[in-house]
Every structure is written in C-alpha cells, then in structure tokens.
Amino acid sequence: MKRPIKAALVFGATSAIATAYCRILASRGAVLHLVGRDHDALQNLAGDLDLRGATKVSVAVADLCDTEQHKKLVTEGWESLGEPDLALLAHATLGSQSEGETDWKQQRTLIQTNLISPLSLLTLLANRFEQQHSGCLAAISSVAGDRGRPSNYIYGATKAGLSCYLGGLQHRLAATGVRVLDLRLGPVDTPMTAGLSKGLLWSTPERVAHAMDGKLARHHGTVYLPAYWRPIMGVVRVLPDILVQRLGI
Amino acid sequence: MDRSTYGWGGVSTGTPAYTFAPTSVRDLKQIFSSGEHKSFLGRGLGRSYGDCALNTDGALIDCRFLNRLLSFDPETGILKCEAGVSILNVNRLLSTTGWMLPVVPGTQWVTIGGAIANDVHGKNHVQEGCFGAHLIALKLARSNGEVFDCSLESNNELFAATIGGLGLTGLILSAKLQLRRIQSLTMKARRIPFDQLSTLFSLADEHFEAWEYHSVWLDPATGCRKGHYIMANHSQRQGNLTWPAKRRIRFGVMAGFPSDLPGRLVMKTGNLWYRRGIRSGAQETTADAVLYPLDRLPDWNALFGKPGFFQHQSVLPTAVAESALDELLSVIETSGQRVLLAVGKWFGPRSSPGLMSFPVPGFSIALDLANHGTKTHKLLDTLDGVVADCGGKLYPAKDARMSPTLFTSGYPKLEQFTQQHDPLFASDFWRRMEQSG
Numbered sequence: 001m002k003r004p005i006k007a008a009l010v011f012g013a014t015s016a017i018a019t020a021y022c023r024i025l026a027s028r029g030a031v032l033h034l035v036g037r038d039h040d041a042l043q044n045l046a047g048d049l050d051l052r053g054a055t056k057v058s059v060a061v062a063d064l065c066d067t068e069q070h071k072k073l074v075t076e077g078w079e080s081l082g083e084p085d086l087a088l089l090a091h092a093t094l095g096s097q098s099e100g101e102t103d104w105k106q107q108r109t110l111i112q113t114n115l116i117s118p119l120s121l122l123t124l125l126a127n128r129f130e131q132q133h134s135g136c137l138a139a140i141s142s143v144a145g146d147r148g149r150p151s152n153y154i155y156g157a158t159k160a161g162l163s164c165y166l167g168g169l170q171h172r173l174a175a176t177g178v179r180v181l182d183l184r185l186g187p188v189d190t191p192m193t194a195g196l197s198k199g200l201l202w203s204t205p206e207r208v209a210h211a212m213d214g215k216l217a218r219h220h221g222t223v224y225l226p227a228y229w230r231p232i233m234g235v236v237r238v239l240p241d242i243l244v245q246r247l248g249i
Numbered sequence: 250m251d252r253s254t255y256g257w258g259g260v261s262t263g264t265p266a267y268t269f270a271p272t273s274v275r276d277l278k279q280i281f282s283s284g285e286h287k288s289f290l291g292r293g294l295g296r297s298y299g300d301c302a303l304n305t306d307g308a309l310i311d312c313r314f315l316n317r318l319l320s321f322d323p324e325t326g327i328l329k330c331e332a333g334v335s336i337l338n339v340n341r342l343l344s345t346t347g348w349m350l351p352v353v354p355g356t357q358w359v360t361i362g363g364a365i366a367n368d369v370h371g372k373n374h375v376q377e378g379c380f381g382a383h384l385i386a387l388k389l390a391r392s393n394g395e396v397f398d399c400s401l402e403s404n405n406e407l408f409a410a411t412i413g414g415l416g417l418t419g420l421i422l423s424a425k426l427q428l429r430r431i432q433s434l435t436m437k438a439r440r441i442p443f444d445q446l447s448t449l450f451s452l453a454d455e456h457f458e459a460w461e462y463h464s465v466w467l468d469p470a471t472g473c474r475k476g477h478y479i480m481a482n483h484s485q486r487q488g489n490l491t492w493p494a495k496r497r498i499r500f501g502v503m504a505g506f507p508s509d510l511p512g513r514l515v516m517k518t519g520n521l522w523y524r525r526g527i528r529s530g531a532q533e534t535t536a537d538a539v540l541y542p543l544d545r546l547p548d549w550n551a552l553f554g555k556p557g558f559f560q561h562q563s564v565l566p567t568a569v570a571e572s573a574l575d576e577l578l579s580v581i582e583t584s585g586q587r588v589l590l591a592v593g594k595w596f597g598p599r600s601s602p603g604l605m606s607f608p609v610p611g612f613s614i615a616l617d618l619a620n621h622g623t624k625t626h627k628l629l630d631t632l633d634g635v636v637a638d639c640g641g642k643l644y645p646a647k648d649a650r651m652s653p654t655l656f657t658s659g660y661p662k663l664e665q666f667t668q669q670h671d672p673l674f675a676s677d678f679w680r681r682m683e684q685s686g
Contacts, residue, residue, distance in 0.1 A: 014272050014273065015272075016272070016314050019317075038272075038273040038275050038276075040273055040274055040275070041272055041273035041274075041275075044317040044319055044331065045317055047317065047318065047319045047320055048317035048318045048319070051318045051320070051321055051342070052318075052342065190270070190314070191269075191270035191271070191272055191311075191314050194268045194269055194270035194311055195267065195268045195269075200502070
C-alpha cells in the first residue's frame with residue numbers, strides 16, 4: 001500500500017540523517033513532531049523546517065536513554081500528529097571500539113543508547129500502529145550488524161540486535177497493514193563519524209535521506225542505503241573467517 | 250588510516266588531534282570545557298586554498314552540521330541562519346522569494362561562517378563591497394564558554410575583528426544578513442576581448458557606472474597580456490527565480506593521483522574553450538554562469554592530485570595597478586613557468602567593518618600555478634616582492650606560503666585584531682604568521 005507521508009514522528013531529529021529526511025518531508029508540507037536531546041538545536045531545526053514549508057512542527061525535549069519517559073513521549077507524538085504515517089528512530093552513538101574493548105561501562109552506554117532505548121520505543125510504537133492498522137515504523141540500523149568484525153563489533157552487535165528485532169516485528173505486523181523497515185545504512189559523513197577518514201563508499205546525509213524517501217513511502221523489510229551495500233554485505237557475510245581476520249575489516 | 254585534512258590547493262595538509270562536529274551550542278561548550286584540547290579552529294566546506302582552515306594537533310570543529318535556517322522575513326529580506334549553512338542552500342531555498350545574497354564568492358560551496366571569517370568578496374565589489382558590509386549581526390562562542398551577540402552597536406570590537414578574522418576570535422554560531430532583491434536569475438552579460446593591458450584598464454573606467462559585475466579572464470597562452478573583459482547585470486525584468494539543477498562532473502576519485510597532469514590538461518582545455526567560444530556583445534545568461542563558472546566541476550582541485558597547486562591572489566592599489574600587473578606578468582614570463590588560470594577583479598572604495606578585510610581599492614589578480622617545488626616557491630616569493638613594493642597585499646584564504654612580513658605590512662590593523670583573538674583559537678596559518686612576525 002502506498003501512502004504519502006504527511007505526518008511523521010521523529011526520534012533523534014537533530015541527527016544529520018533525520019534532519020536531512022525531515023527537510024524532504026517539510027518541503028512537501030508535512031506535519032512533524034521532533035524528539036531530541038537539545039532544546040536549542042530542536043528549536044532551530046523547527047525554525048528551519050518551518051521555512052522549508054512544513055505545515056506544523058512541534059518539538060519534545062528528552063534524553064531517549066531514559067526509557068521511563070518513552071510512554072509519555074509516544075503519547076505526546078500521537079496527540080500532536082493525530083495518526084502519524086511514520087515513526088522514525090534515528091538516535092545512536094558510535095562509541096570507540098578500541099576503548100570499549102577494555103571498558104565495559106562504555107559498552108553498556110552504547111547498548112543503552114543503540115539497543116535498549118530503540119527496543120523500548122519500538123514496543124510502544126508497534127502497539128500503537130497495530131491499533132491504528134496503518135503507518136510505517138522505521139529505524140536506522142547499520143551494515144555493521146551484518147557480521148561481527150574486529151573493527152566495530154560492539155557497535156555492530158547493538159545494530160544486529162536492532163535489525164533482528166525489526167525483522168521479527170515486521171512479520172508480526174505484516175497482516176495489520178503496518179509496514180516495518182530496517183534501514184541498514186553504510187557509513188555516512190555525519191557528526192557521529194566526524195573523526196573517521198572518509199573513503200569512496202561513504203555517503204552523505206542528503207543522499208541517504210533521498211534514497212530513504214523512496215523506500216519509506218511503500219517498502220517494508222530490510223533496506224540497504226545506499227543500495228550498493230546489499231551486494232557488498234552479501235559478500236562480507238560469506239567471507240571465510242580467515243579472510244576477515246587477515247583483512248582486519 | 251589517513252586522517253589528514255587538506256587545504257583546497259592540496260599543498261597544505263594538517264592532521265588535527267581531534268575532529269568534532271557539533272550540532273548544538275551545548276555540544277560545543279562541552280568540548281570547550283573538557284580541557285583536553287590545546288587549540289580550536291572552526292572549519293566549513295574547506296575551500297580555503299592553504300592552511301587557514303587547518304589545525305595540526307589541535308581540535309578541528311567541523312561546522313557543516315550547524316546548518317539550520319533560523320528565520321527569514323520576505324518583506325525586509327533579513328535572514329538569520331546558523332554559520333554552517335552554505336551559500337548554495339541560501340541560493341536554492343530563498344531565490345524563489347525574490348531575494349539573494351548581495352555578495353558571493355566564486356563558488357557556492359562556502360559556508361556563511363567561512364564567508365564572514367574570510368570577509369569574502371565578489372565580482373561586484375566596486376558596487377557592493379565585501380560580505381561583511383551586509384552582515385547585521387553575528388553570534389560568537391568563545392573558548393571560555395561565553396556566547397556574544399555582536400553587531401555594529403554591541404560588542405562592536407569583537408564584531409569588527411570576527412569579520413575577516415580567519416576564525417580566530419571564536420566559533421561563529423549564527424549570522425543575521427541583509428539580502429538583496431532580484432527580479433530573476435537571468436543576467437545580461439557583455440564580453441569584450443582586449444589585446445593589451447592598457448585597454449583593460451580603460452575598459453574598466455568606461456564601464457563601472459553601467460555594470461555591476463566585473464571580471465577579467467587573462468589568456469595564459471599570450472602571457473596573460475590578452476583576454477576578455479566580462480561585465481554583467483541582473484535582469485530588471487521579472488523572470489525565472491528557480492535555481493537550475495545542473496549536472497555536475499565529479500573528480501573526487503582523483504585526489505590521491507600521483508600527478509597533476511589531468512588538472513593542467515583540464516585548465517588548458519578550459520582556457521582554449523574560453524578563447525574560442527565566447528562572442529563579444531551583450532547576451533542573456535544565468536546568474537549561475539556569471540557567478541560560479543567553476544561550480545560545474547565541484548571538486549576540480551582533485552585533478553591536481555598529490556602535487557596540488559598554488560593560487561597567488563593579490564590586490565594592487567589603483568594608482569599603480571597597471572604597472573604592478575605588468576611587472577607580475579613579466580616576472581612569470583622570465584621564470585618560464587606557465588600560469589594555469591588568471592582571473593582579475595576590481596575592488597572599490599566601499600569599506601568593510603572587518604579589521605582584517607582583504608580588499609582595498611584596486612585591481613585584484615588571482616594566478617593559479619602548478620606546484621613544481623622549489624622553482625615555484627621562488628617564483629611566488631618574487632611575485633610577493635612585486636606586491637609588497639607596490640603597497641599591495643595577499644589574501645590569506647588563498648595563501649599557503651606568504652611571509653609574516655608581507656602579512657604584517659598588508660594588514661595594518663593586526664595589532665588591534667590581536668586584542669580580540671581568542672587565546673585558544675589557532676590555525677596553521679596563524680602559527681606560521683606568528684613564527685617570526
């Protein structure tokens with residue numbers, strides 16, 4: 001079923017990818033409810049989206065790691081949007097693989113932000129959408145979750161967990177008319193990856209948001225963004241262990 | 250893993266100890282207060298040619314994601330936006346309202362913060378002055394965590410120092426700008442070929458009144474003695490206000506190429522095409538073509554591969570401009586090295602509030618030169634000598650090697666500026682100027 005996205009609830013809205021996607025929606029006159037951590041940044045973003053043509057933009061400030069608040073946040077989202085066509089989860093941190101290997105606290109923070117927080121939100125959102133019998137539930141995951149690799153398995157594990165959960169949710173809700181999307185992104189030039197050197201396969205928030213826009217209106221299931229990551233990860237998944245170790249990827 | 254950051258010319262490199270991209274003032278304050286970094290520098294889209302936007306071993310603040318428009322009033326044309334918004338985005342988003350930035354540099358891939366920090370100029374400097382002349386106010390974050398609202402009325406010393414201040418007074422967070430009205434994105438342009446430098450200068454005198462945009466293309470094949478004089482005006486008739494989506498050809502892949510040959514070939518072809526293809530006489534064209542001729546090839550610098558290239562942009566004061574230009578060109582001729590691209594502009598008397606603004610009334614010439622090592626450095630030093638002797642100066646945004654002496658002599662308000670300098674902000678350029686200056 002194809003239904004244009006006119007009302008969207010966005011968690012982690014000030015992240016570069018969510019911002020780029022919100023701008024596409026705003027240019028079509030969408031109604032947006034933005035949830036994020038920083039009040040000033042959210043207000044500025046609301047002003048930006050308003051100028052770009054959004055019909056209405058409302059904001060809610062919250063630390064999304066605090067799962068106690070999730071119920072209230074979801075309720076507020078429905079109150080300000082009516083029946084949203086889309087809920088997008090875009091919050092995550094990258095952490096440091098090398099530091100995390102010897103620092104459990106850092107790993108735990110990463111799991112809290114990238115896995116526990118989105119799973120709590122997905123639980124609430126899935127039930128809401130199920131009652132509504134329509135809508136699209138999408139979360140930004142990563143190709144890092146496709147295979148445990150020495151360069152980023154801590155971050156990868158949180159994303160693998162998220163992707164697995166989304167897969168199950170998609171099948172559970174298949175009959176209800178609710179679409180669930182697992183957006184598996186390759187590396188993107190954003191604040192999260194500011195310290196990394198960028199190679200040929202890197203994308204930009206604008207390009208990814210544009211590709212996402214094409215998928216969110218009608219697809220469901222696992223989507224690789226940009227699309228070239230599907231064949232690449234197809235290969236990476238079946239690489240012999242010895243090669244993964246040798247390449248240190 | 251290569252984490253070096255490059256200047257646009259590819260000659261200067263500098264690896265920061267830490268790169269950080271804030272999306273809010275809160276992020277920024279956290280970094281300032283962490284006490285882990287010995288210096289800070291903001292960086293936008295990296296179009297400074299040399300080391301102005303490099304901070305080796307310090308913290309580099311990537312401002313590209315502070316890119317939100319805050320407010321715009323279609324009645325007054327006053328825009329408020331964060332400093333990481335690009336000129337491209339302002340053009341794209343606001344042109345349909347009938348407004349555009351009054352002063353733009355030769356590329357749209359420049360952030361508003363970068364345009365302020367280098368107090369950029371355009372082809373219409375004679376009429377409109379610098380970017381800073383249209384800046385109403387700015388918000389500046391200092392490394393001690395304080396945030397200042399600066400304008401001609403409040404914190405005016407900080408305001409003046411930040412305009413053209415090379416990002417050394419703190420991090421520019423947002424700006425309030427006065428845009429100008431346009432009726433359409435169509436422009437009327439006129440190109441007049443000339444075959445000696447004296448004609449070029451008399452052409453300018455003749456046409457200053459009637460035309461807003463003035464630029465000069467000098468033909469490297471003739472030792473830059475001949476070329477085209479290009480003038481343009483905004484069309485006064487109502488017309489298309491939508492910025493065209495043009496196909497762009499990308500060269501990013503070439504960045505690590507061991508030779509600069511592709512770049513030299515492309516420049517040569519460009520010059521040839523320019524020499525042959527252009528008719529004189531008035532014609533209708535687009536703002537895109539007049540203002541940003543090189544933007545069709547967004548990362549053309551990558552064509553110069555590992556060796557990179559230099560740009561020597563000086564301003565030669567009006568009274569001596571013609572003779573000084575003649576001397577610059579003679580120096581190049583005797584050196585046996587070939588200019589890749591030579592472009593000129595005029596600067597008028599309109600002053601900028603910026604203490605460290607580059608333009609002074611006169612003729613500004615930008616000379617692109619391939620990097621042939623010591624030989625090229627020697628030539629550039631000789632060119633510097635000519636510029637210093639005629640009382641001219643160089644543009645830091647384009648520089649990768651000028652001497653502190655030339656910098657000091659070109660910027661008489663340097664001492665006044667230094668008083669406003671944020672003690673924890675620094676760039677490779679600044680450290681180079683401090684060495685023996």
